[in-house]
Amino acid sequence: FLGLATSWVTDAASPLPSWRDDGAKARIVEFVKQVTREGSDSFVPPGERIAVFDNDGTLWSEKPMYFQMLYTADQVKRLFPEHPEWKTQQPFASILNGNLLSLLAQGSPGLEKMLTATHAGMSTDEFQRSVAHWIASAKNPVTGMFYRKMVFQPMLELLVYLRANGFKTYIVSGGGVDFLRVFSSSLYGIPPEQVIGSRLKARYKSRDGHPAIVKTDELAFLTDKQGKPLAINEFIGRRPVFAAGNSDGDLQMLEWTTSAAGPRFGMLIHHTDASREWAYDKKSDVGRLDKALKAAKPNGWLVVDMANDWRQVYPPEKSRGL
Amino acid sequence: FLGLATSWVTDAASPLPSWRDDGAKARIVEFVKQVTREGSDSFVPPGERIAVFDNDGTLWSEKPMYFQMLYTADQVKRLFPEHPEWKTQQPFASILNGNLLSLLAQGSPGLEKMLTATHAGMSTDEFQRSVAHWIASAKNPVTGMFYRKMVFQPMLELLVYLRANGFKTYIVSGGGVDFLRVFSSSLYGIPPEQVIGSRLKARYKSRDGHPAIVKTDELAFLTDKQGKPLAINEFIGRRPVFAAGNSDGDLQMLEWTTSAAGPRFGMLIHHTDASREWAYDKKSDVGRLDKALKAAKPNGWLVVDMANDWRQVYPPEKSRGL
Ligand SMILES: [Ca+2]
Numbered sequence: 241f242l243g244l245a246t247s248w249v250t251d252a253a254s255p256l257p258s259w260r261d262d263g264a265k266a267r268i269v270e271f272v273k274q275v276t277r278e279g280s281d282s283f284v285p286p287g288e289r290i291a292v293f294d295n296d297g298t299l300w301s302e303k304p305m306y307f308q309m310l311y312t313a314d315q316v317k318r319l320f321p322e323h324p325e326w327k328t329q330q331p332f333a334s335i336l337n338g339n340l341l342s343l344l345a346q347g348s349p350g351l352e353k354m355l356t357a358t359h360a361g362m363s364t365d366e367f368q369r370s371v372a373h374w375i376a377s378a379k380n381p382v383t384g385m386f387y388r389k390m391v392f393q394p395m396l397e398l399l400v401y402l403r404a405n406g407f408k409t410y411i412v413s414g415g416g417v418d419f420l421r422v423f424s425s426s427l428y429g430i431p432p433e434q435v436i437g438s439r440l441k442a443r444y445k446s447r448d449g450h451p452a453i454v455k456t457d458e459l460a461f462l463t464d465k466q467g468k469p470l471a472i473n474e475f476i477g478r479r480p481v482f483a484a485g486n487s488d489g490d491l492q493m494l495e496w497t498t499s500a501a502g503p504r505f506g507m508l509i510h511h512t513d514a515s516r517e518w519a520y521d522k523k524s525d526v527g528r529l530d531k532a533l534k535a536a537k538p539n540g541w542l543v544v545d546m547a548n549d550w551r552q553v554y555p556p557e558k559s560r561g562l
Numbered sequence: 563f564l565g566l567a568t569s570w571v572t573d574a575a576s577p578l579p580s581w582r583d584d585g586a587k588a589r590i591v592e593f594v595k596q597v598t599r600e601g602s603d604s605f606v607p608p609g610e611r612i613a614v615f616d617n618d619g620t621l622w623s624e625k626p627m628y629f630q631m632l633y634t635a636d637q638v639k640r641l642f643p644e645h646p647e648w649k650t651q652q653p654f655a656s657i658l659n660g661n662l663l664s665l666l667a668q669g670s671p672g673l674e675k676m677l678t679a680t681h682a683g684m685s686t687d688e689f690q691r692s693v694a695h696w697i698a699s700a701k702n703p704v705t706g707m708f709y710r711k712m713v714f715q716p717m718l719e720l721l722v723y724l725r726a727n728g729f730k731t732y733i734v735s736g737g738g739v740d741f742l743r744v745f746s747s748s749l750y751g752i753p754p755e756q757v758i759g760s761r762l763k764a765r766y767k768s769r770d771g772h773p774a775i776v777k778t779d780e781l782a783f784l785t786d787k788q789g790k791p792l793a794i795n796e797f798i799g800r801r802p803v804f805a806a807g808n809s810d811g812d813l814q815m816l817e818w819t820t821s822a823a824g825p826r827f828g829m830l831i832h833h834t835d836a837s838r839e840w841a842y843d844k845k846s847d848v849g850r851l852d853k854a855l856k857a858a859k860p861n862g863w864l865v866v867d868m869a870n871d872w873r874q875v876y877p878p879e880k881s882r883g884l
């Protein structure tokens with residue numbers, strides 16, 4: 241999808257065009273200059289320029305609900321005729337009643353059941369086809385926009401800008417890794433192997449010389465809160481120098497990234513834009529931002545004020561071949 | 563370490579100079595031509611050119627014992643004065659008695675205890691320093707060579723050749739991931755984030771704003787046999803097109819790699835060279851090769867005959883800045 245539109249976001253002379261020319265943008269550009277200035281004390285060799293991004297609420301919107309939950313809801317509705325028993329079983333009943341917020345109240349077990357409902361028993365190929373069809377065609381019930389158009393243009397530019405400066409960009413999301421990997425390349429230019437997310441345990445089965453990897457219904461790892469730095473350490477094996485998130489689930493990832501020696505950058509997206517996107521923080525059920533926002537100042541993290549720091553939120557209609 | 567010596571192994575006109583110009587080399591070169599020929603049916607886009615390599619016995623030697631076990635033995639001997647109780651405790655007693663083979667007989671629990679003995683309680687930084695010191699200075703008790711000089715020159719050339727042709731090269735080893743990541747860049751040109759290996763569970767601890775990741779003594783994942791394709795799926799999220807191994811522990815990785823549609827390459831290193839390296843297969847306690855060797859023919863895997871296919875085994879003395 242992304243091919244046609246990248247030239248104007250990589251203009252080295254004026255990077256980050258969708259960011260207003262004030263404090264936030266200046267701090268990002270200054271940081272990148274610091275770590276790329278050869279011979280300086282703050283120079284970071286290219287191989288160590290690891291940048292990690294939360295996904296929901298950081299790279300795309302997350303209202304009225306995390307988009308993967310909306311995908312799941314769509315699948316549950318689609319499969320309901322074959323499963324009448326779901327009408328009285330949780331979490332299906334909540335989904336069928338349109339009461340997704342009650343799923344959130346269930347916390348991890350709720351997420352686990354959701355991942356199970358959408359992943360377990362399906363082969364990898366089947367699941368990928370299902371998600372690919374959904375991301376190509378499904379629309380957000382509130383905005384009426386394609387989900388794939390609800391990515392943040394300033395963050396796409398930031399990803400491109402960092403990569404142009406030798407950074408390796410990763411997604412570290414609490415969402416399901418197999419879901420994200422279907423569209424991470426086309427939406428963000430991030431290949432599947434640079435996506436870290438929650439996952440179910442899987443089994444390797446060989447039948448008549450046709451091996452298959454099949455997901456179980458048991459959660460292997462939940463990539464949220466302290467799970468984020470732990471997964472980063474497991475998958476990448478070195479500490480990032482740049483981390484961006486938007487909620488309390490990112491607190492430990494930012495803390496881990498910025499508490500080591502050398503130049504470090506922590507960024508929080510603060511959703512302050514009720515007219516162009518949404519405005520929410522500590523009272524939101526989705527993407528709650530409270531402790532991490534309080535931790536921003538003492539830790540020197542940049543808090544991006546969406547309403548003021550971004551010229552535009554979503555990609556312009558004609559710029560992207562989506 | 564590798565910087566000085568790569569120019570002559572990347573000569574595009576005559577790649578793989580340490581491979582004899584016969585069947586094995588010809589098959590590798592033909593495969594790479596196939597997948598890189600744009601417009602052909604067998605073309606594989608660069609992003610999908612994933613190549614996975616076992617480490618012990620595939621990229622470097624593994625006798626008289628997996629090198630990580632020899633590292634562990636060195637550490638146990640070094641720490642023994644502070645732990646007199648080890649004299650009667652397994653697996654330490656076996657190590658102190660020089661009876662490493664009995665550790666192998668313990669299977670996974672033995673490996674788990676070993677990983678624990680060398681990893682648990684140590685901070686990531688301490689462990690890295692210890693391994694870095696060892697790889698820089700320690701020598702193999704049989705050959706008297708530095709361990710870091712016991713890498714296979716033909717395989718170094720193969721890694722460089724594949725990368726020059728748009729492949730992303732990974733290590734997928736049953737050994738401990740934290741151990742391998744210390745020297746994967748300098749020995750093989752493979753960055754830490756492209757090393758997949760066995761790992762202990764870890765905890766994230768924050769003390770006075772100084773967060774740390776500390777290993778527990780519980781094995782999280784053993785990357786052997788079916789654990790190899792499962793870990794590949796978890797970390798990379800797509801099926802490799804090229805896989806190389808040397809033992810029955812690689813059977814499922816090769817099976818998974820080569821059983822899908824499109825061009826696929828499976829390779830087994832057969833240790834047939836008692837004069838320059840070692841000769842062993844189905845009767846060896848280390849790197850046993852039996853079932854996988856039988857599976858090679860029906861699956862079309864290349865079996866590399868070390869004695870006949872390789873002009874030289876180890877890097878020439880003066881070629882590498884090790
Ligand atoms: Ca988020």
Ligand SMILES: [Ca+2]
Binds near residue numbers: 616617619808849
């Ligand atoms: Ca091996």
